[in-house]
Amino acid sequence: MRRLFLILLFLSAAVGSSTAAELHRAELIDRLCGDAAALGEAGRSLMGVAAEGSAADRAWAAPIARAMMDRKLTCDGAGAVAMTADGSRDALSGAPRTAAESGRSPLLSLKNRSVFEMADAALALRSSSDLGRRAAALRTLERHAVTLPELLFESAAAEESDPVLRAQITAVAEAAALNSADPAKRIAALQRIAATPDRRALAKVGPLTKDPAYAADPAFKGAVDATVRKIERGIRIGDVLATLYNGLSFASILFMAAIGLAVIFGLMGVINLAQGELIMIGAYATWLVQEALQRFAPALTEYYLIIAAPVAFLVTATIGIALEAVLLRHLYRRPLMSLLATWAVSLFLINIVRVTFGTQNLNFVTPFYVTGGVPVIGDFIFTWNRMFAIAFAAVTLGLTWSLIRLTPLGLNIRAVTQNRTMAGCIGIPVRRVDMLAFGLGSGLAGLAGLALAPIYSVNPQMGQNFIIDSFMVVVLGGVGTIVGTVVAALGIGQVNVLIEPLWGAVAAKVIVLLMIIAFLQWRPEGLFAIKGRRK
Amino acid sequence: MSRFTRRSFLQTTGLAAAALTSPLGAPSIIRSAQAAGTVKLGCLFSSSGTMANIEGRLNHVVRMAADEINAKGGVNGRTIEVAVSDPASDWPLYAQIGKQMLEQDKVAALFGCWTSVSRKSVLPVVEQANGLLFYPLHFEGDENSKNVVYVNSPPASSVLPAVDYLMSEDGVSAKRFFMLGSDYVWPRTINKQLKGYWKSKGIPESAWKEEYVPLGFSNFQTLVNQIRAFADQGGGKPIVVLTVVGSSIPDFLREFANQGIKATDVPVLGLDMVEADLEGLNTEPLVGHLNCWAYLQNAKGAANAKFLKQWADYVKTKNVPFKADVAIDPMVSAYDAVHLWAMAAAKANSFDVPEVRKAFAGLSFDCPSGYKIQMTGENNYASRGVFIGSVNEKQGFDVLWQSKDAPKPVPFSPYS
Numbered sequence: 001m002r003r004l005f006l007i008l009l010f011l012s013a014a015v016g017s018s019t020a021a022e023l024h025r026a027e028l029i030d031r032l033c034g035d036a037a038a039l040g041e042a043g044r045s046l047m048g049v050a051a052e053g054s055a056a057d058r059a060w061a062a063p064i065a066r067a068m069m070d071r072k073l074t075c076d077g078a079g080a081v082a083m084t085a086d087g088s089r090d091a092l093s094g095a096p097r098t099a100a101e102s103g104r105s106p107l108l109s110l111k112n113r114s115v116f117e118m119a120d121a122a123l124a125l126r127s128s129s130d131l132g133r134r135a136a137a138l139r140t141l142e143r144h145a146v147t148l149p150e151l152l153f154e155s156a157a158a159e160e161s162d163p164v165l166r167a168q169i170t171a172v173a174e175a176a177a178l179n180s181a182d183p184a185k186r187i188a189a190l191q192r193i194a195a196t197p198d199r200r201a202l203a204k205v206g207p208l209t210k211d212p213a214y215a216a217d218p219a220f221k222g223a224v225d226a227t228v229r230k231i232e233r234g235i236r237i238g239d240v241l242a243t244l245y246n247g248l249s250f251a252s253i254l255f256m257a258a259i260g261l262a263v264i265f266g267l268m269g270v271i272n273l274a275q276g277e278l279i280m281i282g283a284y285a286t287w288l289v290q291e292a293l294q295r296f297a298p299a300l301t302e303y304y305l306i307i308a309a310p311v312a313f314l315v316t317a318t319i320g321i322a323l324e325a326v327l328l329r330h331l332y333r334r335p336l337m338s339l340l341a342t343w344a345v346s347l348f349l350i351n352i353v354r355v356t357f358g359t360q361n362l363n364f365v366t367p368f369y370v371t372g373g374v375p376v377i378g379d380f381i382f383t384w385n386r387m388f389a390i391a392f393a394a395v396t397l398g399l400t401w402s403l404i405r406l407t408p409l410g411l412n413i414r415a416v417t418q419n420r421t422m423a424g425c426i427g428i429p430v431r432r433v434d435m436l437a438f439g440l441g442s443g444l445a446g447l448a449g450l451a452l453a454p455i456y457s458v459n460p461q462m463g464q465n466f467i468i469d470s471f472m473v474v475v476l477g478g479v480g481t482i483v484g485t486v487v488a489a490l491g492i493g494q495v496n497v498l499i500e501p502l503w504g505a506v507a508a509k510v511i512v513l514l515m516i517i518a519f520l521q522w523r524p525e526g527l528f529a530i531k532g533r534r535k
Numbered sequence: 536m537s538r539f540t541r542r543s544f545l546q547t548t549g550l551a552a553a554a555l556t557s558p559l560g561a562p563s564i565i566r567s568a569q570a571a572g573t574v575k576l577g578c579l580f581s582s583s584g585t586m587a588n589i590e591g592r593l594n595h596v597v598r599m600a601a602d603e604i605n606a607k608g609g610v611n612g613r614t615i616e617v618a619v620s621d622p623a624s625d626w627p628l629y630a631q632i633g634k635q636m637l638e639q640d641k642v643a644a645l646f647g648c649w650t651s652v653s654r655k656s657v658l659p660v661v662e663q664a665n666g667l668l669f670y671p672l673h674f675e676g677d678e679n680s681k682n683v684v685y686v687n688s689p690p691a692s693s694v695l696p697a698v699d700y701l702m703s704e705d706g707v708s709a710k711r712f713f714m715l716g717s718d719y720v721w722p723r724t725i726n727k728q729l730k731g732y733w734k735s736k737g738i739p740e741s742a743w744k745e746e747y748v749p750l751g752f753s754n755f756q757t758l759v760n761q762i763r764a765f766a767d768q769g770g771g772k773p774i775v776v777l778t779v780v781g782s783s784i785p786d787f788l789r790e791f792a793n794q795g796i797k798a799t800d801v802p803v804l805g806l807d808m809v810e811a812d813l814e815g816l817n818t819e820p821l822v823g824h825l826n827c828w829a830y831l832q833n834a835k836g837a838a839n840a841k842f843l844k845q846w847a848d849y850v851k852t853k854n855v856p857f858k859a860d861v862a863i864d865p866m867v868s869a870y871d872a873v874h875l876w877a878m879a880a881a882k883a884n885s886f887d888v889p890e891v892r893k894a895f896a897g898l899s900f901d902c903p904s905g906y907k908i909q910m911t912g913e914n915n916y917a918s919r920g921v922f923i924g925s926v927n928e929k930q931g932f933d934v935l936w937q938s939k940d941a942p943k944p945v946p947f948s949p950y951s
Contacts, residue, residue, distance in 0.1 A: 071933070117797075373794055
């Protein structure tokens, strides 16, 4: 009898607990389909599930939080349906089901969005089987670690199988204990925070000087002061690195845009106003390669930026050679005419692209190697798309330099640049060199278009922004020298980036132009003039 | 049958037309000296330069609306003919082409301009010629010319509700503001008004920062660094009020996402940001950023469904070089503008500007946004609904909030 009673008790408890869980789930679904306030409540309960819920509850809640973030949860008369990785399922029971036509997908307001972002990351940290996803979730949680339940990190660290990630979780948890009651924990937190010295950390630690413990506890005061010093140093280093990196990245863009112009202008004295449009065509060629890869070799699509390089070069080089052979060849002794002719060509190219492709910005796939960035120190973030442009510019510089310095064509180009008549006299085919050099300059512009595609918007007008800047670089560097172009690009890029935060982007442009005018008054031939007789 | 020659046909129909129109319309016909049978409307939207991508489509919308009205028999017995131009995003050229259209082409009304700087440049021209310019953009207000019809909202019924929303509990309780704009009249005036507004709410001056970039600017690295530094200083939730225009918008957003800032960290309120600016962007890391307009493509209602279908059909049949499935507020506003003009001209039974202007009072039109837009006799403003949109991962905006009705427009801001 007693045994039977126990069994009954056990059974009822089991039933009771299971109905409690059911109820709690159904209530949560109701809230998800409710108004903004109810949605916020639901987000907080999901966070509660992540911190304290059972493994089954967490596994149930994770796809729901994800679906809410992606707006893939649909509420209808019969509850809610979540679109998950394995199809459309009823949010409550997990049974496959499609949403009713009349269903609506709740939209997260910004306020609720941050609640759900945390809940989603917390659930992923505790129940995702993918290590990368857990690490990403930890990075998301880290920003708001102070506001999260301590239990979350404790249980996550206890369950984590990867030792590196476990150490990271412990570190985040320790840093979150900044306002704990235990002074030892606070000091440990300070040390953890000092490991990532940025402004966010300073905003956390700075107010502690007004904390009662700061005046009372010398150990705590020492720790706070040391942390503030360390963070401030980190921020200073980060700011210097960020300025250098920004300058270098802007310089790489200027260099890519200008190098083709430098070759052409140096050699022939022709100002190619269509250079910007050749950049644009390079970007369009890149896009076409991407589209072709998507259609014929989808596996390679991510690498289109690399595969497109020869295509972009050849397409624009061909256009350049055609341009030279058809048009500029007849205008060599009339620089003003060639200026006007290339301007006409630039307008022609813009409009032909507009007619063929339309004016909208092109849709580029963003490959993994140009997505996002890595925080380095302080507030310096190393962004991959800029790094791609810098690396691409460096490779282009290397190749162009080798071509000009190490090949017979380069030798000819240099000879014609230095003294056209004399080069002709000793049997260099001047006209052919002109044509090939024009092709080279145009091809370099095409490569610039490729390098710019992950950074700027690609549309028919994009080239017009570059012509002034690149002309500025060429004139400042000294006509026709590669090293001049590099130094001028670095100089203009860096000066721009230095002035911008002080007086704003508009003033930066004005000041840079004034500096160039002043410099050219002093040295009209530019930074590095080619010695020799021109004309 | 032999009596029916071409000449006699022309004579009789000409007489009939004259007889029909003479009691009311004869003087206006003499003044405007138009070819009988058509009335001309002029478009001032750039199809080249930095504004091309967004402004260019408005030419086609005006044509589409005109076709729709023509199919129903035109206005006052005339069919509408639309003259299109390309001011090439060159502000003084808007004035020059506008003058040409008013004086040589004798257009009955102009539809045009996106940036305020282009409107300011056309303003003296339409005032001198006593023409009519329908302006389809939300703008900085503080202007009330009798020769301009402001079809879209002044800040009091677009920007301020959105900023209020972000400052409220339901929004993000924003306390600090980074204003980033292109360097011209619209961003500067909007920011001036916003600063006045925040001052009136007792927010200290240290809570905001203002930066401007040249038009067409694209290298936002340093500025995004500055925004991060501003946001990490602490002292309340920061937001960015973005008033850059044209191709600067996608370039800014791309850099913003690449530096790892999410909408939940620092939301961007893009005042000139429309669906078309997101074309070509990967919007997944941008989900949650906001804009505010009098129309969003995701607005509910039959009127919107009809408009979207009409645009899609028009793009297909006329082979228009824009996306069939993207509709933006200024398109709808330009569409409304043509209808408002046609309604006013029909009501006045004239194409004469003073007559048409008098007829504006009391007009109302069912806008695709789902609101009834109305004009009063007090000024040339139209009352429109207010939408706040939130970027989604499909390069569009979800409707996050919308006003109950269309608030009465307040042309002059008390905060500037």
